[in-house]
Amino acid sequence: MNAPAEYEPPKVWKWDSESGGAFANINRPIAGATHDTELPVGKHPLQLYSLATPNGVKVTVMLEELLALGISGAEYDAYVINIREGEQFGSGFVDINPNSKIPALVDHSTDTPTRVFESGAILLYLAEKFGALMPKDPSQRAECLSWLFWQMGSAPYLGGGFGHFYAYAPFKIEYPINRFAMEVKRQLDVLDRRLADNQFMCGDDYTIADIAIWPWYGALAKNKVYEAAEFLDTKSYEHVNRWTDEIAAREPVQRGRMVNRINGPLEEQLHERHDAGDFATRTQDKLEPAE
Ligand SMILES: N[C@@H](CCC(=O)N[C@@H](CS)C(=O)NCC(=O)O)C(=O)O
Secondary structure (H helix, E strand, O other), X not given: OOOOOOOOOOOOOOOOOOOOOOOHHHOOOXXXXXXXXXXXXXXXXXXXXXXXXXXXHHHHHHHHHHHHOOOHHHOEEEEEOOHHHOHHHEHHHHHHOOOOOOOEEEEOOOOOOEEEEOHHHXXXXXXXXXXXXXOOOHHHHHHHHHHHHHHHHHHHHHHHHHHHHXXXXXXXXXXXXXXXXXXXXXXXXXXXXXXXXXXXXXXXXXXXXXXXXXXXXXXXXXXXXXXXXXXXXXXHOHHHHHHHHHHHOOHHHHHHHHEOOOOOOHHHOEOOEOOXXXXXXXXXXXXXXXX
């Protein structure tokens, strides 16, 4: 293994230089708002402030799945929070997510508006509110929540660990790439073994566990994040690929993937969503070019 240049950490870390790499301009060691903003509020009870990253896609897929089940209370307005522009640090957004990360949801149908942040909490909130996409039997519910929380605990190793050092760091360092590639391949094997005997993560039914896991591990398998499919040999995870394709074919999933997307092919983008009709009436010239 190649040793990187020696670095002696100081006694006390100080924020005195940019870390380098993608997203360095938005990384900061302090919480709180950097500027005043007011969030827009549309006509529906549910207001979503997000972006079509894997964490954001979880929620838009969930809402589109609920609507496809005929649950009209899940109608929502979705607004873009452009994290590359630092919009997550605007005071209006920080009020609904003190952690300054998308996605965040506000439910105006409650006596006073209910804010929900953390994608896993949002999926659970919506599943409980509408009694859908989560098993009711206590044992099956426990299995579903176990996989939901597995995703919440595992994805930071995939994104913040592997993805950061493989795709975003200013230079490639063998040690962290090795360490996190090993962990991510182990995670893919966990999923592959589970999906060998189960159609979906919790058995025969599609649930919030699939909705949480698919945008990360399905995207990884199909080379849609970090361009790492060949490096990680994702095609060898046969059952993950079967499950990924099956979920990708669902119409609500295809709609959910488009909402709040501001990059990639224009035909896959719907910047703001206020109505089911927005998917049909969307025209390319309404959309701004990808950043
Ligand atoms: N655990 C959080 C993670 C959310 C998260 O990391 N969001 C990213 C985009 S995928 C973000 O907003 N990053 C902006 C930043 O770090 O400043 C969740 O699942 O909601």
